[in-house]
Amino acid sequence: MKKLLLILCILSQPIVTAQKISKKNNINNIAIFLQDNVEILDFAGPLEVFLVAGFNVYTVAETSDPLLAMHSLKVIPDYAIENAPIPDIVVFVGGGDIGLSKKKSIKDWVETVVQKTELQLTVCTGAFFLAEIGALDHKVATTYHQSISHLKNTFPKIDVRDNIRFVDNGKVITTAGISAGIDGALHLVSKLKGEKYATKVASLMEYDKWIPEEGLIIKNDFISKIEKYGFEHILTEKNNDILYPGEILNLAEQFNKTGNYKEAERGIKIVINQSKNPGIELYEYLRENYKLQQKSVPITSTDFIDSIKKNGIQKAKKMYNEVKKEFIDWVFVDAEDMISLAYTDYYLKGKLSEAKEIQTFTKEIFPDDAYVTYVLGVYHEKDNDITKAIDLYKKALQIDPNFVMAKDKLKSLEKTSKI
Structure with a gap:
């Protein structure tokens, strides 16, 4: 579940390019903001998801002093807000004191980091941190079921929903309480790396409770147009920077399921060619698509590992080099x-x-x-x-x-x- 590359087979037909999407293909750093009495699963659940998915995750708190999560679990934050690096994604979790979200130094940091991050995720009452700076105004959101009324009454500009696991507004994802943070984190992985990859993460965690349909995704017109017209007709538009790679891959999967393999291939190639270091997970999408088209594909990573076990590392190196001659830049290990x-x-x-x-x-x-x-x-x-x-x-x-x-x-x- 890491990162690498391919091109020989990919260059067999013209590929639509859309430069603005590329910045969304290299998201890696995720910061989780903690506070005293934080709910353990609120941060530990998403933390596990993101680590299994291969992201770099670190924690941030008001200070770097040890804090006590619920039930007296001692946690030492990696950074204080004064020295924390700006992540690609910031996560605000619940428990603790909701009143902390009103503190000026915290609000200033939240406002700064939200402006500079690509995506924001809230779990449980972590929604109040974004609500305080107006980041949820005129958006659909959710929170812990016992805090729904408080969020509604305190911030009337927010369209607060209950009985839903998560809400995706495009750049902001809010979730219900505690275990729902795992669902929201898996959805975020799906958004960035595709639902198939997120499902693999859930399987590795032995978490069989994730049902993507239990979330609410506010679908934009851009995605709807791609579903109707395909990638080539739409990726030349000026606002093409709103798509994340996982969203493109999920659309490609839809085309695969309807038998439109060429359009699916186009979408997968767009993600690969605009990724800085495309990894094996992308080529597994391409492998599936090529097999549906009855095209040649390289050996699997499992087969290569088996060859090392059976024949030793030196013979495996020779095999690797031979496969690379045919599939020059394809990442198959x-x-x-x-x-x-x-x-x-x-x-x-x-x-x-x-x-x-x-x-x-x-x-x-x-x-x-x-x-x-x-x-x-x-x-x-x-x-x-x-x-x-x-x-x-x-x-x-x-x-x-x-x-x-x-x-x-x-x-x-x-x-x-x-x-």
């Missing part, structure tokens, strides 16, 4: 499959050198993947090659300056005087 293989089949069985060899090859395949780089650093640290480990942790941060695990590793090594 899942970075996480490789990481899991090295860890489960080798490291846990005491075969550190073999695990490191597989992870080194993984790094060769995915040189710009921060997590892959970080894991290789961990293996070098386990092998007491601290200098190399530190170098890899720093490289992971060069790839992604907000990569929290690499920061924590370097801090830990610094405390033990190994840096």
Whole structure:
């Protein structure tokens, strides 16, 4: 569930381009705002979804001092509002004191971060943080069922709905309470990476309660036109920057289901070509589409992993290079499959050198993947090659300056005087 690329098979026909969509294809950093007495599942549920989905997630609070969530769970925020980096997506969760949303310093920060983020998600009474700055005015929204009346009465400009799991207004998604935050987070993943991918995330979490139809999506005219006329007729419009990649992929899935495979292929290619580092999840959409059209596709990641287990890493490298000759830029290997293989089949069985060899090859395949780089650093640290480990942790941060695990590793090594 990481990120990579393809082009040989993709360039077989003209592709419609729409430059304004590209900025929406590289969303990665998500900040979750916490406060004292925060409801645990309000933030832990979405946090789990986003981590499984491969996003970089960090927490922000009024200060970086430890705070107590409900039931006395101690939580240490990653950042205070004064030094928190601006994320791509900000999440406001419930519990705590709703009155905190009225505090000037908090309101100022919320207003700043909302203006600079691509999307906002609220869980439970987290809706009050956006309501206080007018970000929900003249929009449909929801919140925790016991707070529906309070939100309605306090902010009459908001169209507050009950008996609904989440509401998507385009840039703002609000959810009902507690567990509904998981549903809203999965919908956000669907919006960014497609419903098929979000369903996979739910399955990995063993969460079978997500029913997308239980949410309310305020569909814009742009999507309706694509459903009617297709991608080519619509992506030249001036307002084409309102589509997120997952929305395009979901539309492509609709075309697949109606047998319009060429239009579905067009949509998938649009997302791939406008992504900075398109990953295997995108090529799995293309794989399914090509198979429906009876076109040739490369081996699956599962087959490649099986070849390593059966024939060893050297023969697998040869196979990889042979497949790449035919499918030049197609990403057919899942970075996480490789990481899991090295860890489960080798490291846990005491075969550190073999695990490191597989992870080194993984790094060769995915040189710009921060997590892959970080894991290789961990293996070098386990092998007491601290200098190399530190170098890899720093490289992971060069790839992604907000990569929290690499920061924590370097801090830990610094405390033990190994840096």
